Amino acid sequence: MGQPDTRTRIQNAATTLFRRNGYPGTGLKRIAAEADAPFGSIYHFFPGGKQQLAEEAIRTSGAEYGRMALAVLDSVPDPLESIVHAFEAAADSLVAADYADACPIATVALEVAGSNEALRVATAEVFEEWVGAGARWFGRWVADEQAARALAYSMIMMLEGAFVLCRSARDPEPLRVAGRSMAGLLRTALEQAEQV
Template sequence: MAEQPDTRRRIREAAGALFRRNGYPGTGLKAIAAASDAPFGSIYHFFPGGKQQLAEETIRTSGPEYMRMVLALLDSVDDPVDAVEHAFGVAAAQLAATGYADACPIATIALEVASTNEVLRTATAEVFDEWIAAGTEWFARRVTDRAEARSLAYSMIMILEGAFVLARASRDPEPVHAAGRSMAALTRRALDRPD
């Protein structure tokens, strides 16, 4: 089995970081080449489909990576309510630590391409579907009703995404903390009132 060249991975990671901060049309291939210390032509050597192929790969790799990170945070605390607040607390800290740059790796692209690029829109939709499925599984191990678990997973992803919008705009981690408190309240309510 052939080893992936290091250059290819560097390009993908640099692209992921730039797309996350500046979006899809806002990121140029020349900036990606510069950030990955790769010659411009290597981008087309490894990604013959050009910018779109590069973006699709970053969506489909950084999306699941991010999910695994959040699930690891959630799994690191026993009590579900505390786990939720812990995960949001870490997200808030990480956001502030990166100058309010590193929030959701795919949300900006998702909004940008929703009306303009079916290939990338589908990629973002499929990543979000995986997040919802994984989040549902996590909550289903803690609340009895499966519909309730799914609702909590939906809410957690949505309120986190919205908190990232407000926090990046205001350069203030407070929205993410507020989102964590609301999600903790919803979680506690589901634990207290098993339907």
């Protein structure tokens, strides 16, 4: 299989650099160098410059990450085992990436919440897509829509918080603890659903 086209290389490089270095910490020259693309090609494919490139990177990588997370969850039939497995897989991936590659949008989301409305909206929309998908996944076992949505929020919050702790400590244990904690929340929700 050949090398991806220039636009794809630019977007892939930007996604990686934004995830690792954040929005202010990522320059267009670095993106062009990482993509092995002429600098001018960034503006050819992304006339809105860095902001357009970041918006597209957030939306594309967010959707890919959401699909990947659901595939991991769906790979184990039992929901409690699936949750633990998903957080273990996240821990293993983070260690394999030497703690550099966690959530593809969290770094930018934290940086731009109060300073760049377009990027804030893009990250908010991706998070909402993840919550919706998570709520549908939990809804297979928890019929109450509010409870399923609360579980989805909890899963994302635990995952994101655990990523921060893991990266800071360079230790995968927070993700493992978060997975067991999330399984405990799901277990309680399942028990409550059985009592109804």
